[in-house]
Structures are given as C-alpha cells and as structure tokens.
Amino acid sequence: xxxxxxxxxxxYDESDFNTVIASDISFSGKIRFTKPFMIKGNVSxxxxxxxxxxxxxxxxxxxxxxAERILIRGKVEGNITGQSMVFVTSKGSVSGDIxxxxxxxxxxxxxxxxxxxxxxxx
Numbered sequence: 001x002x003x004x005x006x007x008x009x010x011x012y013d014e015s016d017f018n019t020v021i022a023s024d025i026s027f028s029g030k031i032r033f034t035k036p037f038m039i040k041g042n043v044s045x046x047x048x049x050x051x052x053x054x055x056x057x058x059x060x061x062x063x064x065x066x067a068e069r070i071l072i073r074g075k076v077e078g079n080i081t082g083q084s085m086v087f088v089t090s091k092g093s094v095s096g097d098i099x100x101x102x103x104x105x106x107x108x109x110x111x112x113x114x115x116x117x118x119x120x121x122x
C-alpha cells in the first residue's frame with residue numbers, strides 16, 4: 001500500500017493557493033502558472049505548469065496537463081504528464097494517458113488509458 005504521509009501535495013488546503021478557479025467558473029483556453037494552482041470549476045484546453053496542480057473533487061477538466069505534481073480528486077479527460085508524480089484519489093477519474101516518475105491510483109479511482117512510468121535520469 002502506498003504511504004502518502006510524506007506527500008504534502010495531499011495536505012494542500014484551498015488557503016494554500018494564490019489562484020483557485022472556483023466551482024462556479026468555466027474556463028476554456030491555455031493556462032500557465034508557476035505557483036501551486038487549484039481547479040474547482042470546469043476547464044478545457046491546455047494546462048502547463050512549473051508547479052503543483054490540484055483538481056478538486058467536483059472539478060471537470062478536459063485538457064492535456066503538464067505539471068510538476070498533480071493531485072486528481074475530480075474528473076480529467078486528457079493526457080497527463082507529471083514531472084514528479086500523478087496521484088488519483090479514490091474519488092478521481094482519468095480518461096487519457098498518464099506519464100510520470102511516480103503514479104498512484106488509489107482503490108476506487110477510475111482510469112482508462114496508458115500509464116508510463118519514467119526513470120530519473122542518472
């Protein structure tokens with residue numbers, strides 16, 4: 001079983017984010033950010049980041065995602081690339097390919113696609 005005690009990504013609270021797309025917001029387009037970012041609403045397009053991304057439980061994202069670490073509690077349709085980690089919680093669902101150094105799919109999560117785990121470059 002995966003031990004997530006050392007993973008502060010799971011401990012993020014909404015107050016830890018400078019930017020949150022609220023649950024009543026729908027956005028279509030390209031999002032780029034460098035600080036931790038949370039999506040609670042609906043997003044479609046492309047997401048590129050040098051930081052962490054949290055997709056809240058009721059969020060719906062239809063986008064390809066590139067970020068450092070990605071926590072998915074909601075629904076994602078698109079390919080996901082996490083530089084360090086992609087974590088899909090028991091309430092999360094992904095329809096698309098996942099590529100990362102570490103991939104965690106909690107029991108109860110939904111995943112349809114290919115999973116590729118890449119090694120650290122030595």
